[in-house]
Amino acid sequence: MEKPRIGFIGVGLMGHGMAKNIVEKGFVLTVMGHRNRAPVEDLLARGAREAKTPAELAAASDIVVLCVTGAPQVEAVVRGPHGLVAGAQPGLHIVDTSTSEPALTMALHAELKEKGIHYCDAPLGGTPIQAEEGKLSAMVGAEEGAFRTVEPAIAAFAARIIHVGGPGAGHTMKLLNNFLSLGYGAIYAEALALAAKVGVTPQVFDSVISGSRMDCGFYQTFFKYVLERDVNAHRFTLSNAHKDMRYVNNLASAVGAANFVSASVKNVYAAAEGLGRGDWNVPQISDVVAELNGVSLGPVPQLEQED
Template sequence: MDKPRIGFIGVGLMGHGMARNLVEKGFPLTVMGHRNRAPVEDLLSRGAKEAKTPAELATVCDIIFLCVTGATQVEALVRGPEGIAKGAAPGLHIVDCSTSEPTLTMALHAELKAQGIEMCDAPLGGTPVQAAEGALSAMVGAEPAAFEKVRPAIEGFAAKVIHVGGPGAGHTMKLLNNFLSLGYGAIYAEALSIAAKVGVTPQTFDSVIAGGRMDCGFYQTFMKYVLERDVNAHRFTLSNAHKDLRYVNNLANATGAANFVSASVKNIYAAAEGLGRGAWNVPQISDVVAEMNGVSLGEVPQLKAAE
């Protein structure tokens, strides 16, 4: 059976590895131009083709993957004047791998369904390295028939594919996953600052926590920065963290849920971005909270964005 024709928008840190896996596994691939030409040219050298607009891409694809920043970009790519909806024919499946707003996904699904187009969401767990290795996890929100249609392509870059519910359910699960990790980041930062207030160093703090019940993969990458000052230990910016937590709070508001903790965590990352630290990576929230407390956890290895 012929493999479906794949379109890909957003071949950045994560998207490039995902798209490379697809083209190398025999999926006919067309990508849309990216401000960084290097990943586009790499994919073209491997056999991919290029489209100039989302509408043009839609005319030559069966499945289109989106891997962009968030809801604003997704909405423009689908609903814009040269958006996917303008060039799509019935039977097209759109799979949003971004961390976006569930309410937008559900709204797009409802309006595109009338055109015979399926909107699915498949946000990701993992890193750019895992994307290149085809070892991501995907939380898929889709109608059952649509899930079966897109699953083989998702399996091209994801080792773990879980159908978590209907359209929007994937984005909901991704936001909750990110809330857990970013919440831990805020807790680690505050705990480290309190420790520093009484002269307990990050090294001593880690010697107690590492290997215990509160140790985990996120703790390890977070503390790799704190202890080694490796800014690339966890490459996810504070501005993106703030965006995801805004989405969590929006979801809580839309559902009428009480969200005492996520509101507080959101405000910690909002403060960091407000102080001009949005380009810093997540573990560096420890330095922001330390600065607010008048202590230092170590030399900050990059200049403040505001300077």
């Protein structure tokens, strides 16, 4: 059976590895130009083609994968004057792997279904390294038939694929997942600052927590930065963390849920961005909270410039 033609928009930090796996696993791949040409040129060298607009990319694809920053970017790519809808034919499947807002996802699904276009959300769990290795996890919100169509393409970059429900369910689960991880980040930061206040070093703190029931993968990457000052241990910016927590709070407001903890977690990251640290990575929230408490956990390294 002939493999579907894949279009990919957003070949940045996560998207490059995902797209690389798609083209290397035998799919015909078309990518859209990116402000950083290096990943685009790398993919073209591997056999990908390039489209100039989302409309052009949609016309050349059976499945389009989006990996952009958030809801405003998703909406512009889909609904814009040269967006996917402008070039799409009935039968096109769109897979949004961005962390977006469930309300927008469900609205796009309903709107595009009338045009014969299938909209699915498949936000991701994992790191850019796992994207390069094809070992991400995907939480897919899709109608059953659409899920069966897009699953082989998602499997090119995701080792774990969970069909969590209908359109919007993937983005809902992703927000809950990020609430947990970013909540941990805020708690680690506050605990480390309090520890420093009373003379407990990060090394002593880690000697107790590492390997205990409170250890986890997120803890390990967070503390790789705290202990080794490896600024790239967890490459996800504080501005993106703030954005995701805004989406969590928006979701709570939309359904009338009391959200005591997520509101507080959002404000931790909002403060960091307000202090001009939005381009710092998530583990560096520990330095922000330490500074606000008048202590230091170690030297703050310079962040590499990223596309």
